[in-house]
Amino acid sequence: MIYREIGKLGIKISSLGFGSMRLPMKEGRDGREYVEEDKAVETMRRAFDLGVNYIDTAPYYCENQCEEVIGKALKGRRDKVYVSTKSPIKDYKPTADEFTRWLEQSLKRLDVDYIDFYHFWGIGWDVYNTRMNIPHGPLEAAFKAKREGLIKHLSFSFHDVPENMIKLIDTGNFETVLCQYNLLDRKNEDAIAYAHEKGMGVFIMGPVGGGRLGEPSPVIQNMIPGGVKSTAEMALRFVLANPNVTCALSGMSDVSMVEENAAVAGIEGPLSSGEMAKVKAMMDENAKLADLYCTGCGYCLPCPENIRIPDILRLVNYNRIYGLKDYSVSEYADIKEEKRDAYYCSDCGKCMEACPQKLNVIEEIKKAAGLLDPEYRQ
Numbered sequence: 396m397i398y399r400e401i402g403k404l405g406i407k408i409s410s411l412g413f414g415s416m417r418l419p420m421k422e423g424r425d426g427r428e429y430v431e432e433d434k435a436v437e438t439m440r441r442a443f444d445l446g447v448n449y450i451d452t453a454p455y456y457c458e459n460q461c462e463e464v465i466g467k468a469l470k471g472r473r474d475k476v477y478v479s480t481k482s483p484i485k486d487y488k489p490t491a492d493e494f495t496r497w498l499e500q501s502l503k504r505l506d507v508d509y510i511d512f513y514h515f516w517g518i519g520w521d522v523y524n525t526r527m528n529i530p531h532g533p534l535e536a537a538f539k540a541k542r543e544g545l546i547k548h549l550s551f552s553f554h555d556v557p558e559n560m561i562k563l564i565d566t567g568n569f570e571t572v573l574c575q576y577n578l579l580d581r582k583n584e585d586a587i588a589y590a591h592e593k594g595m596g597v598f599i600m601g602p603v604g605g606g607r608l609g610e611p612s613p614v615i616q617n618m619i620p621g622g623v624k625s626t627a628e629m630a631l632r633f634v635l636a637n638p639n640v641t642c643a644l645s646g647m648s649d650v651s652m653v654e655e656n657a658a659v660a661g662i663e664g665p666l667s668s669g670e671m672a673k674v675k676a677m678m679d680e681n682a683k684l685a686d687l688y689c690t691g692c693g694y695c696l697p698c699p700e701n702i703r704i705p706d707i708l709r710l711v712n713y714n715r716i717y718g719l720k721d722y723s724v725s726e727y728a729d730i731k732e733e734k735r736d737a738y739y740c741s742d743c744g745k746c747m748e749a750c751p752q753k754l755n756v757i758e759e760i761k762k763a764a765g766l767l768d769p770e771y772r773q
């Protein structure tokens with residue numbers, strides 16, 4: 396395992412982190428989903444044994460059971476693993492008391508005396524100003540919890556525009572950030588570099604693009620000479636090759652996934668600088684090609700038949716340009732299940748009037764159906 400130092404803190408984190416939102420689940424007798432505890436604990440402990448020293452969770456993960464199961468996996472290993480969880484700031488009344496109540500619940504469920512990295516969950520600049528940084532509010536309570544040793548480091552997970560990530564970094568209140576970054580979505584790249592320059596730890600969620608890069612793609616797998624075994628490997632190597640990234644979180648469900656990811660994370664220099672430049676250039680070129688077709692602007696919406704036009708055309712791009720055939724077919728099946736696919740188009744033409752790309756949307760979504768739906772008949 397390779398470890399990376401968080402400049403500001405002087406602590407070393409494994410470049411692969413355990414994302415716990417995909418612990419193995421099974422249906423109970425009451426029809427509800429439960430974590431398969433033994434398998435989940437075995438999976439986490441295998442990761443710890445292979446050197447993973449960071450685990451990320453949140454109160455709602457795995458039907459609210461995740462924190463407790465992690466608590467069990469941590470027994471006897473607490474001092475070797477950095478634990479991260481989150482405060483669902485957008486879901487509670489923004490007071491110091493409510494902040495403390497959620498923190499205490501996480502401490503109890505995880506069965507720990509302190510949390511290493513406590514995140515304000517999914518914030519943007521607006522949430523920071525209206526719900527956190529207010530008199531007697533959650534941010535004050537977080538500083539107090541830090542003084543009391545219940546939280547070691549304060550963090551945020553982020554779903555806003557990159558400019559606002561920079562503003563949050565500049566508050567100086569946070570030591571790490573958790574954000575999206577992957578081969579298909581590099582918009583946070585500059586903000587990530589800025590966070591690193593400021594000595595913060597940068598943790599990446601979705602290195603395999605929320606599953607999009609988990610499916611085979613000959614285009615992506617062959618981006619570097621000799622190719623790689625899987626799209627997921629290329630995706631993970633791409634994220635880890637960024638020197639501004641501290642750790643990539645991967646949601647892992649079984650021991651084999653842990654072993655596969657740990658092997659990739661153990662590669663010294665996951666991509667050479669030449670390979671990285673080549674991959675970026677190819678992805679830029681692909682993005683341009685994708686934009687020539689449908690930019691995803693959404694001006695064609697709403698469609699009177701509720702058809703997911705931009706999503707359907709995005710899947711065509713994934714298939715045609717990135718070679719993500721299995722992924723796009725399976726996502727189209729979900730759209731079909733919702734009855735929001737091309738079959739329901741009434742040919743009203745509203746979308747075509749609105750499209751700045753002047754796409755023949757009716758024809759394109761029908762072609763998409765022909766491509767992605769094996770049962771489609773015009």
Ligand code: SF4
Pocket residue numbers: 697698699700701702704739740741742743744745746747756757760
């Ligand atoms: S032509 Fe079809 S896809 Fe376009 S707005 Fe009308 S119903 Fe929707």
Ligand code: SF4
Pocket residue numbers: 688689690691692693694695696704705708749750751752753754756
């Ligand atoms: S308006 Fe045109 S370019 Fe924009 S999302 Fe719809 S189809 Fe794509």
